[in-house]
Amino acid sequence: MELKILTKRFGLPNSTSIETYLAHEGYQGLQKTLKEFTPDQVIDEVKKSALRGRGGAGFPTGLKWSFVPKQSPKPKYVVCNADESEPGTCKDRPLMEYDPHQLVEGMAIAGYALGSKRGYIYIRGEYMYIVPILEKAIDEARAKGYLGKNICGSDFEFDLFVHPGAGAYICGEETALLNSLEGLRGHPRIKPPFPAVAGLYGCPTVVNNVETFTAVPHIIMKGGDWYRGLGTEKSGGSKMFSVSGHVNKPGNYEVPMGYPLMQLINEECGGVWKGRKLKAVIPGGSSVYIMTAQECENATLDYEGMVKAGSSVGSGGVIVMDETTDIFETTYNLIHFYNHESCGWCTPCREGTDWLHKLFKKIHRGEGTTEDLRMIERLCPNIEGRSHCPLGEAAVWPITSAMKKFPEDFRRRVREVEPVAAD
């Protein structure tokens, strides 16, 4: 049972134009906000909706917005994290490509709620072709008075700018993103202070994912209670899932929160391809625990349900692997990615991912021993929870879970040796 909320204008002719958008309830959320809501009421409505950050961490959006100090004399910023680089995730891309105005409207409402006059869309460099789409939408919105000064005749002022990144995964981490946006090196900052207090240029800033912003106009239009009602008690609304891998119909699917994972795979995606059996699923972009077929059985796609099933929703990139998949190779591929993307700031992530990658490479070449596996197991806990930002953990989770859940795929690649005396 696919939903059509965020995706409802997908497929309409000329869906990126403001005319199409306006003809299909476009900017009504913004108008309603300006007419009927105080900024606090917007935040309350978002809190009521149980909307949680769609970028991966799942932090309650309303709560995040309420952290922005109202009395601060500094300007406040709304920043959209469109640096979608999580392996397996490609949901923000169609949201911007097919319906850019929905994002513009969501950010404008957020700007109103937070007392901000300026927003930035930080988009990953590989999405360069979407930049003109967004910029055209912003120009159209400006021309029609949905951005700029005196929006919809009110005294609310808000403007948006698009800033492309240069191809670093780390810039999806919100503080690294802010550094990059400021023109600095994309290194994560020390937290606290959190962006809500000291973000872009040291000013209060809210950073949200594309999908999070796009949900906001719907929450305003139909109410937080309605939105929450779509999903579960603690995970409101609908969510986009990018299903890839060994299924018959890979693609982006919008389903209600709490939707059964197997139903998504079997019904929406037409099941595992070539009549094969399911072996494993990485359900939330690569930075989550891998799941066995058995764990997938009763898993539901909501934040709590996925934790119960042994993983997490993450950014919604569902990678499906059939029975022929070698999980060692999958993991090797991922550690290659994380090693390549480690920014170099902190010791455990910089050196740890490099070391892990070298060990995997060695095993891949067929030169590995059981001692190498033991070393991998020893290194991972010294990266997890000790790195400067979550990249280190993201690199380790798929490895530790894969080694635990698919030990055979690892063991058969290595030669048994006597353990070396531990220090």
Added chain:
Amino acid sequence: MEMVKLTIDGKEYEAPKGKLLIEVCKDHGIDIPSFCYYPDLTPQAACRMCLVRIEKMPKLATSCTVTVADGMVVTTASNEILEMRKGMLDFILGNHPLDCPVCDKGGQCELQDMAFDHGTVYAQYAVNKNNTGEERLSPFIAFDEQRCVRCYRCIRVCEEWMDVHALTKIARGTHEYIGFYGKDLSCEQCGNCVEVCPVGALLSVDSRFKSRPWDMKETVTTCTYCGDGCQLNLGVRGEEYVRAASKDMTGINGEFLCIKGRYGSAFISSPERLKTPLVKKNGQHVAVSWDEALKYTAEKLAAVRKASGDASLAVIGSPRLTNEANLTLARLGKAFGTPHLTHFRKMELGDFWKNLSAPIGTHAEVQEATTVLVIGGDPTEESPLTGYSVRYAERKHDADLLVVHSRPIKIARRQADRFLHIRPNAESAIVQALVDEASLDQMAKTAGVPAADLRAVREAVHKAKNLAVVVGPQVTGAALKALARLADVIGKSDDKKMCFLPMAGYNNSVGAFDMGLTGNAADVREKCGQAVKAVYLVGANPVEQYGDGWKTALAKLDFLVVQELFLTETAQLADVVFPVSSYAEQDGSFTNQAGQVQRVARALEGQGQLRPDWLVVQAIAKEMGLNINAKGSAAALLKDIGTEISGYSGVSFAKIKESNGAFRTSRPLAAGTAFDPILADLRKQTGAIDTNAQHDTRVVEQGEGLFKLGTMLNQVPTMIEAQPFWDAHKGETAEWEGEFVAAAGD
């Protein structure tokens, strides 16, 4: 200060609220290993060595970023933490080349120490290392990437202490390295990045591969270049100079040194050093014994004195010499009975001292100032520690920085809150505007600056709560006198603090003056060959520095004695040349421009028949039968200084040590003498300013003062070799289009 109570490893401690946890731990002797934490640099949380367990925090926390709070419960020494440290060191040592046997840092390396204290016994890294080579970043600094632990101290020092931003991170992940954008490292080459590097990644080219740290004897002494008087650690292996480093953060300069301090001392071991006394026979210098040279000199001087009278002898000392040497020279001059007793100086300190209305401030006091006025000098290039101190005030508490200069110097371009870009030689006009408000508009026109800017500077100076005035040598004559009276003009009150810091020029400019060499050197030059028949000249090269006028003047003399390190242009003219000990080969003291007396300590014996200047002077006096109260050691001479010289009361080596290496002299403030005559002179001085002179807009990015080679730097091979590099990086441009360029006042 609000105090909080916290528990560390089961014990309760009190600490000031908001202090970094790692600092609190260090204060109480709790060892927390760290690389990226460094005092006075922004926290990084990069090396992850300092992780501790704090109750109620989900993960281990970096103690270098967490500030202490009431009720905090911290564990720094559990099994979990010890294992974490082992693991973290495994990571750091992973790609590290472990080339300790050939590394200059071996033995002084923080990574070695840390591996010893916290690491595992066996190497765990059974995969290939990412091997990289060594790269020369500049003629002074080399970088061995593979040894780097990525603590980023170097980058932060370059950005925060120096405000130079030459070093940065390049590439990412494990391929990340410390580097620069451009062709090579374009900076002041201060080498502070090398100083703070915990491992052997950043290296000084000049001392690389010369000695293991434990083969070196290190002696704390005072730098022999500018008037700041930075404390140095001179490393000597056998009888050869190896390197200079800063003292272990306890000197007035902390860890700071400039290019001259760090790389300028190799002249000590130069093969060009004079080794024996030389006497000119038939126009040629011939090596002779000390006895012969002393006897000959004494005879000649006595003969001149007898023939032409006491005043026919002149004694010229030097701001490069120790206080002890200058004291004996002053005594010799007095024993001669000659009025010609002087040294070469950039600044007429006598005028300044006589009118002093506020105390001379130390660098630490300048760092605390809330308003800093820099007038008529370029601290970055001429007095780097003063420059550092001014930047410190700006960086730490956003001091109001006012710069007056005839050129857009670096501190004006980069750090100043307000820059008065005056006409050449118009410093006096600004001084007049500061002390005489009525003339402000006219002075703005004279100096060629907008009146509003000048008014703002005047107001900032007059209203300042804690004012430091850094005075450079371009402030001269009546302007210098008037400026010294500034505190009187502003009016003193209890809630106002003020100090002066004169940029006196040389390492012992203040001491040379204080010891009594107060005459006028130019006056001696005029009289050479007429009233003055013989000159006793020590530690100066006027022919090279002050031009041919001196060459002709000295040539007219009947007799010239020179004490020098090298056979300089001036020494070549001398009838007798005595080879003397450099600052590194003798004991003694220097007085810096902040009026602090600091130790000069013998780091090596020196090669050849070297004697300290004071010993030579005393020997000459003895040969001539003059009593100059000769003493057998520098320590005894310094004691004499402590009884004879006003402001130096009680000074001795022991006293210097007690005062943490810097004995502060006292200087009386001017009694309320009439200000009107000074003002009248000042008006004359400003009246003579050429108001048609064009503003000098030339910009020299760096090196103008720092890289100027004198008698000593000329004998430093790295400095000579670096000349082409320097020419390429001077960054000289004819025009500066900065926002501070002032329109002409009219």
